[in-house]
Amino acid sequence: MNYYLNKLMTYHEVHKMYREGNSIRKISEHLGLNWRTVKKLLSKDDRSYQKELEQPISKKKLLDPFRDFVREKLELYHDTSAAQMFDWLKEQHPDFPSVSAKAVFNFVQGIRAEFNIPKVSSARDFQMVEELPYGSQAQVDFGFYNMTTTTNKQKRVQFFTFILSRSRYKFILFSDIPFTTAMVIDAHEQAFQFIAGLPEEIVYDQDRLFIVSENLGDIVLTSEFSNYVRERGIKLHFCRKSDPQSKGKVENVVKYVKQNFLYNRPYRDLETLNNECIAWLHRTANNLPHGTTKLIPLEELAKEQMFLEQYHRVLPKPPQKQIYAVHKDNKVSYKGNFYSVPISTYNAGIY
Known part of the structure; x- marks a missing residue:
């Protein structure tokens, strides 16, 4: 009965808003x-729609066992997208059947209509970017997010985001402390290992972890990152500030991580978060058709790897030993301070 009444109320609300002069798009939002559901409801009169509702449902839906889970999530988080719900269902239910994203979308929309749980939508702007050849480019960016811990406290995390521009294959690495240049270099190495190769060029923002200053249009890199780039032989491209056109792909990934993976996910510890993210990359981010290309990044990676430079991990160079003179009174001067050494050291000549 509750199902019948909610359907009927939705039907009458659609017709009421339409009579008031609202467009189909406005009613849908x-x-x-x-919008197709709105259009379908508007095409029916009261009598035919009531007759349709009164007909018994003869076939049990494949996704019915997950109705309570979806309803509970929607009631807690009204703005949950169907795409994120799809990922949650696969993550939380190993027995979730193999269905299309469209089937899940219709299932979620049906529950929204049945229990009157509207979605709070926000406008998003997209811009077409010309497709590049395989292996030619990757993009790197950083994101920040405030998570709620399992003890109901706030935890701010930062994440390194890497995407191959053509295949859209992604890698994400989280940190619970601010990234240093050394940590960013290690993140690059993990990304190259994850994709099993290196692209010709990497696009960056003008981040303090990479750049000391910009002198008359010339980018001055930090010494640590400059040494790494020289050793790796990476071609770099730095975007100017407020220039999302040059690195729109990776900026979309940052939003995707926040809206699909991080949204309403509790923080336990850093290792768990990174493990959950890798599972999400394999399960969802790299395994579902991309919204623009309509191709699966995992399948596209197999093509792109043929154009990537072969990956070999760069090991950090061991620190060079410093030699200090020992004074007659068995002391060593280090950065303006004197330190005592064993009495027999002076006889050895060098400490």
Whole structure:
């Protein structure tokens, strides 16, 4: 009965808003319905729709066992997207059947309509970017997010984001402390290992971890990152500030991580978060068709790897030993301070 009443109320609300002069798109956004559903409801009169509702449902839906889970999530988080719900279902239910994203979308929309749970939508701007050849470019950016811990405290995390521009294959690495240049270098190495290769060029923002200053248009790199780039032979491209057109792909990934992976995910510890993210990359981010290319990044990576430079991990060079003179009174001067050494050291000549 509750199902019948909610369907009937939605039907009458759609017709009421339409009579008031609202467009199909406006009704769709306000009620959290697909525009096709709104159009279909508007095409029916009261009598035929009531007759349709009164007909018994003869076939049990494949996704019915997950109704309570979806309803609970939607009631807690009204703005949950169908894409994120799809990922949650696969993550939380190993027995979740193999269905299309469209089937899950319709299932979620049906529950929204049945229990009157509208979605709070926000406008998003997209811009077409010309596709590049395989292996030619990757993009790197950073994201920040405030998570709620399992003890109901706030935890700010930062994440390194890497994407191959053509295949859209992604790598993410989280940190619970601010990234240093050394940590960023290690993140690059993990990304290259994850994709099993190196692209020709990497696009960056003008981040303090990479750049000391910009002198008359010339980028001055930090010494540590400059040494790494020279050893790796990476070609770099730095975007100017407020220039999202040059690195729109990776900026979209930052949003995707926040909205699909991090949204309403509790923080336990850093290792767990990174393990969960790798599982998400394999399960969802790199294994579902990309919204723009309509291709699966994992399958596209197999093509792109043929154009990537072969990966060999760069090991950090061991620190060079410093030699200090020992004074007659068995002391060594180090950075303006004197330190005592064993009495027999002076006889050895060098400490």
